[in-house]
Amino acid sequence: MTRKLIILGYFLFSIMGIAQVYKPIDTADYLQRKAFLYNFNAHSEAFIKGLRSQYSGRTSSELSKIYKQLGTDFEGKVKNKDFVFKSEFDAVIKSLIERLRKNNPRVPKDLKILIARDNTPNAYCLADGTFVINMGLYNWLDNEEQVAAVISHELGHQIDEHTPKMILSIVEQNKQDKSTVQDINETTDSKSLSRNQKAFDILKDRIYKEGVEKRKQEMQADSLGYVIFKNSDFKKNEFVNALQKLQTFDTISSRELKVETYKKLFDLPKQSFKEKWLKKEDFSLYNYNFYKEKLNKDSLASHPEMVRRIERLEKIFPELKAFIDPEKPSEAYMLLKKTAKMEILPNYFHSEDYGVGIYTAMQFLQDGEEEKYYKSWLGKYFAKIYEARKNYNLNRYLDRIESKNQSESYQQFLNFMWNLSLDEIKNIADFYKANETLAKVN
Numbered sequence: 001m002t003r004k005l006i007i008l009g010y011f012l013f014s015i016m017g018i019a020q021v022y023k024p025i026d027t028a029d030y031l032q033r034k035a036f037l038y039n040f041n042a043h044s045e046a047f048i049k050g051l052r053s054q055y056s057g058r059t060s061s062e063l064s065k066i067y068k069q070l071g072t073d074f075e076g077k078v079k080n081k082d083f084v085f086k087s088e089f090d091a092v093i094k095s096l097i098e099r100l101r102k103n104n105p106r107v108p109k110d111l112k113i114l115i116a117r118d119n120t121p122n123a124y125c126l127a128d129g130t131f132v133i134n135m136g137l138y139n140w141l142d143n144e145e146q147v148a149a150v151i152s153h154e155l156g157h158q159i160d161e162h163t164p165k166m167i168l169s170i171v172e173q174n175k176q177d178k179s180t181v182q183d184i185n186e187t188t189d190s191k192s193l194s195r196n197q198k199a200f201d202i203l204k205d206r207i208y209k210e211g212v213e214k215r216k217q218e219m220q221a222d223s224l225g226y227v228i229f230k231n232s233d234f235k236k237n238e239f240v241n242a243l244q245k246l247q248t249f250d251t252i253s254s255r256e257l258k259v260e261t262y263k264k265l266f267d268l269p270k271q272s273f274k275e276k277w278l279k280k281e282d283f284s285l286y287n288y289n290f291y292k293e294k295l296n297k298d299s300l301a302s303h304p305e306m307v308r309r310i311e312r313l314e315k316i317f318p319e320l321k322a323f324i325d326p327e328k329p330s331e332a333y334m335l336l337k338k339t340a341k342m343e344i345l346p347n348y349f350h351s352e353d354y355g356v357g358i359y360t361a362m363q364f365l366q367d368g369e370e371e372k373y374y375k376s377w378l379g380k381y382f383a384k385i386y387e388a389r390k391n392y393n394l395n396r397y398l399d400r401i402e403s404k405n406q407s408e409s410y411q412q413f414l415n416f417m418w419n420l421s422l423d424e425i426k427n428i429a430d431f432y433k434a435n436e437t438l439a440k441v442n
């Protein structure tokens with residue numbers, strides 16, 4: 001009896017110990033993935049069949065070639081586990097779409113929702129009605145009204161069939177200029193595969209990246225999206241608040257990493273901190289104003305025309321002119337925001353952005369957040385950096401220093417990382433991996 005109690009006590013104790021550390025979203029979703037792919041492929045086939053009956057000759061064959069390629073590309077992402085199939089985001093997103101559909105019969109009924117392991121605040125729709133929502137939206141936006149605003153904008157694209165129209169216009173343009181589509185052949189020969197990939201990347205750029213046509217589509221999606229949004233029960237002005245918020249997004253946080261943080265995290269029992277790790281390359285080239293200017297240009301370039309888009313919306317819908325502070329988020333939103341935040345490190349790990357991941361973990365640790373959790377991630381990331389360094393391909397996972405394009409803090413970080421020797425990296429990895437095991441036992 002006593003022994004049982006002790007075992008039970010130990011069991012409860014260890015469960016509580018683990019419960020303190022966040023457990024990343026489960027990726028053991030093989031069955032869901034399989035079922036999704038089955039339906040996705042069936043839909044794609046039906047869609048392409050439809051195209052074949054709608055168009056004839058070269059247009060028909062080029063269109064089906066492009067859609068097949070896009071389908072294979074997306075299938076690859078699903079297989080690569082770029083999406084999570086079992087998460088608390090699903091139900092919430094579904095209910096947001098339900099709310100948007102209520103007074104908007106044009107919103108399609110059979111949308112399939114996928115949550116992407118991606119920290120950038122973005123969403124997109126595929127031709128077959130698959131709706132992809134990046135977790136990053138929850139990190140960046142203030143409340144669920146703003147998430148609904150982004151979804152409305154995407155629904156605008158979907159209802160107006162922007163992607164199919166864009167693809168059709170590319171195919172028709174190509175009747176004169178055959179280069180792009182013709183380069184893509186269905187082949188399994190590895191030499192032509194890489195050439196194929198290049199041609200396909202160019203094509204994807206033409207479909208999704210900015211151009212005059214694309215800019216027009218963005219504005220149309222804004223107007224139609226806003227109409228959908230305001231017909232529902234959301235706070236109108238959050239639509240503009242969402243656009244404004246997206247405009248200020250940058251992949252690498254501009255928060256400064258202090259020297260004390262390096263010393264705190266990398267002065268280890270078996271390896272004391274070395275000042276030379278922080279040695280920087282010549283900083284006389286560094287010009288803060290130049291960087292600032294570039295930063296502004298970049299954020300406008302990666303969110304093109306956002307200012308103009310907002311101005312245009314306000315012109316068509318004058319009620320949007322008044323600035324209203326963002327709504328206070330609901331508790332449910334804050335919970336998802338917390339999940340999205342805790343998934344930042346697993347997400348960067350998944351996309352193999354090891355350098356950015358360590359930089360982000362160090363920022364969280366500087367703020368004193370979830371110490372056990374972020375330290376265990378440091379162990380995993382440094383183990384990957386060690387492997388890469390050993391195999392001479394660290395370049396792939398860690399940025400090079402570009403004195404004009406990065407913040408001073410990020411350059412300091414890159415200097416530190418590149419200054420570490422192979423053994424030093426291994427010691428850091430081992431220390432934090434041991435830390436991880438310790439966290440599990442406690």
Ligand SMILES: [Zn+2]
Binds near residue numbers: 154157218221
């Ligand atoms: Zn858009």
